[in-house]
Amino acid sequence: MIGRLRAVTLDCPDPGALADFYSELLGMPVTRRDHDWAGIGDGTRPVIDFQRVEDHRAPDWPDPDRPQQMHFEIRVEDIGVAHERVTALGARLLAVSEERPDNLYRVYADPAGHPFCLEFTA
Known part of the structure; x- marks a missing residue:
């Protein structure tokens, strides 16, 4: 290290x-x-x-001309409750992936446009 x-x-x-x-x-x-x-x-x-x-020029995920630059991956216990809370705080939902019921994630933009993911793993 x-x-x-x-x-x-x-x-x-x-x-x-x-x-x-x-x-x-x-x-x-x-x-x-x-x-x-x-x-x-x-x-x-x-x-x-x-x-x-x-x-400041915010990312515009998934636009390659304005890439995400970085993002947080945040594990949550209840993705529905987490969705309600982050959108109430000003997050904007960008994408949803529920392809596997044991691993759900959603991509959001924070109030300044930075993408972050909420992930639920059963």
Whole structure:
């Protein structure tokens, strides 16, 4: 091992708003918030930081001209309940895959346009 992951940083137009979104989604408290930077973490996992980028150009999954760049894969216990909660927080459903009843996933965009997946495995 060369090193350990400390943080993942996402570019976005509003760091505080995106920190609030992922704080609620992942159950990690907001640990830093200022005009250009916000972060969430719980001390047991790498932190997730959000940095302001003027003229942010959001991904447009699955458009290869504006690729996803990165995404989170988030395992959930109940995909229906998780869907309701993330859309209430401002996520947008992009795609659904229910090909196998024992492995369901859905692709969403967070409020800044970054794709993430919710996955349920029976």
